[in-house]
Amino acid sequence: MSIDINRVYQKVLVLSNKEQRGYISPQEFNLLADKAQLDILDSYFHDVKTSYHKIKNETKFADEMEMLSEKLQPFKALTTINNDGTTANLSLPTDLYRIETISRAEGEVIELSAKEILLTESNPLTKATINRTVYVRDAASTVRLYPTPAPSQGQTIAFEIRYFKRPVVPIWAFVVTSGKALHNSTDSVDFTLHKSEEENLVIRILELAGLTINRPDIQQAALVDKQATKQEQNN
Numbered sequence: 001m002s003i004d005i006n007r008v009y010q011k012v013l014v015l016s017n018k019e020q021r022g023y024i025s026p027q028e029f030n031l032l033a034d035k036a037q038l039d040i041l042d043s044y045f046h047d048v049k050t051s052y053h054k055i056k057n058e059t060k061f062a063d064e065m066e067m068l069s070e071k072l073q074p075f076k077a078l079t080t081i082n083n084d085g086t087t088a089n090l091s092l093p094t095d096l097y098r099i100e101t102i103s104r105a106e107g108e109v110i111e112l113s114a115k116e117i118l119l120t121e122s123n124p125l126t127k128a129t130i131n132r133t134v135y136v137r138d139a140a141s142t143v144r145l146y147p148t149p150a151p152s153q154g155q156t157i158a159f160e161i162r163y164f165k166r167p168v169v170p171i172w173a174f175v176v177t178s179g180k181a182l183h184n185s186t187d188s189v190d191f192t193l194h195k196s197e198e199e200n201l202v203i204r205i206l207e208l209a210g211l212t213i214n215r216p217d218i219q220q221a222a223l224v225d226k227q228a229t230k231q232e233q234n235n
Contacts (some may be wrong), residue, residue: 034170089142094143
């Protein structure tokens with residue numbers, strides 16, 4: 001399901017050379033590749049929110065949601081964190097990119113903003129309770145629970161966190177031979193994105209490098225890359 005990083009880099013090099021942008025070094029490409037991958041991942045969350053309003057046909061909407069779900073699948077993760085009641089904070093997974101849901105045995109824990117929690121907690125009728133727990137994103141690595149969990153002595157309360165992982169940083173690894181950077185496949189890290197995103201990756205990387213590319217140009221670059229690979233194999 002991953003996308004070969006060398007194939008993407010070769011297309012980027014062909015197209016940047018065609019547009020006379022200049023050489024995109026491996027170091028520059030790696031920086032742009034990570035940013036491009038995160039941009040595309042972020043677009044999925046936006047698409048999930050907006051698809052229902054854009055697509056009126058139920059079948060088309062279902063197909064769109066199914067494809068988005070498939071694209072997000074590699075990033076989905078689940079963990080359980082036990083809280084013993086000594087703190088209102090929950091430490092989040094180190095690879096977390098975005099929270100999907102937090103829940104406990106009594107049901108889902110609802111997220112509120114810092115402004116919303118001030119209003120909620122100031123009113124006895126809306127104040128959070130054990131049966132209606134809420135949380136506020138306190139920092140990048142923690143959330144604060146309201147009210148503070150109160151398990152029985154010696155017990156803990158389990159909180160289940162469903163979340164999306166940050167993609168592994170893509171790396172086009174290389175060795176320098178005779179002053180030329182040659183691909184090192186052993187140490188390289190491919191893109192985590194769905195294989196259907198290869199063209200979008202190339203486009204986004206080139207956009208970040210200051211170029212606007214049409215899709216037919218990408219297909220031509222793929223052909224050039226294929227011919228170059230075949231020639232290397234023959235040699």
